[in-house]
Amino acid sequence: MENKERERFSHKDEFGKKRKDHRNYREDHQHRSSKRGYGSKIIETKLFTSKEELVEYVNVKGQGSVTIEIYKIEDGLYKLVIKE
Secondary structure: OHHHHHHHHHHHHHHHHHHHHHHHHHHHHHHHHHHHHOOOOEEEEEEEOOHHHHHHHHHHHOOOOOEEEEEEEEOOEEEEEEEO
16 A cells, blocks of 8 residues: 555656646747737837938937837838837
């Protein structure tokens, strides 16, 4: 009887370890997916035809904790996207 109890407890330990590993994997997975669900919020979008105006505007707006993305659409036309 003692041997059966020992055997049962040893299986519980192995099962517990596997369950713990699986739980840690799931927590990481849920944590990563929750970040994707709350994407950046676009605050402002603006078009510029002058590079100098764009640089001035970015220097003024870039003081806060925002993300600024600049896209060159074609020569002399730039798109500015400000995200929070």
